[in-house]
Amino acid sequence: MHIPIGRYVLITFMDTRELIINESYKLFLLKGYKEVSLKDIVEKVGLTKGAFYHHFKSKDQLFLEIADGLLVESQNKIYHSLPTDSLKAFLNLYLERVVAYVDYFKSILIVDGESTQGIAFFNIMFDALKLVPGFDKKMRDVHTFERELWCKVVSNARKNGEISSNMSDMQIARLFISITDGIGLHMILEGRMDDVPAEIFSLMVGLYNHIKR
Numbered sequence: 262m263h264i265p266i267g268r269y270v271l272i273t274f275m276d277t278r279e280l281i282i283n284e285s286y287k288l289f290l291l292k293g294y295k296e297v298s299l300k301d302i303v304e305k306v307g308l309t310k311g312a313f314y315h316h317f318k319s320k321d322q323l324f325l326e327i328a329d330g331l332l333v334e335s336q337n338k339i340y341h342s343l344p345t346d347s348l349k350a351f352l353n354l355y356l357e358r359v360v361a362y363v364d365y366f367k368s369i370l371i372v373d374g375e376s377t378q379g380i381a382f383f384n385i386m387f388d389a390l391k392l393v394p395g396f397d398k399k400m401r402d403v404h405t406f407e408r409e410l411w412c413k414v415v416s417n418a419r420k421n422g423e424i425s426s427n428m429s430d431m432q433i434a435r436l437f438i439s440i441t442d443g444i445g446l447h448m449i450l451e452g453r454m455d456d457v458p459a460e461i462f463s464l465m466v467g468l469y470n471h472i473k474r
Contacts, residue, residue: 348418
């Protein structure tokens with residue numbers, strides 16, 4: 262099959278760019294942002310520095326794209342198109358996705374056949390907060406979206422008589438969010454990533470049963 266030269270160049274460009282992102286992500290997981298040099302990246306990918314600069318202006322730009330991707334990807338993998346008219350339906354699908362995301366999370370932490378520590382993922386976020394101008398706002402925007410979505414679901418559940426509680430919608434929403442964030446981080450720090458889904462499931466179901474009618 263004949264492939265026009267322009268299209269061939271485009272495909273090669275996209276493949277190389279994606280390769281740079283994937284291999285650099287592994288390096289950042291293993292070493293952290295500061296310990297990874299441009300020399301490390303080009304040697305890992307098998308490029309010259311000139312070829313790297315054809316795709317990215319700097320290591321900073323590459324790191325920003327990786328951190329942005331992780332932030333948006335984690336939100337999309339869990340919250341995309343969840344039902345909002347029932348807290349129970351929302352929770353059921355949310356918990357399914359938490360299990361799937363933890364499995365995905367574990368798979369991306371395997372670098373060159375060895376598993377890195379789960380905290381490596383958070384280290385990338387912490388590095389981005391320290392080093393990337395405006396990343397704190399992007400993270401706040403993601404958290405705002407998360408709170409508003411949970412609050413909407415809780416509000417709808419209260420209106421349709423599914424739940425009853427003296428707590429405000431926002432208080433209940435933040436409790437559910439805190440279960441995921443707090444338990445997830447603590448158990449990863451303890452090296453218990455495999456136990457995260459079951460613990461989150463247990464606590465969320467317990468909270469739901471406490472506030473349901």
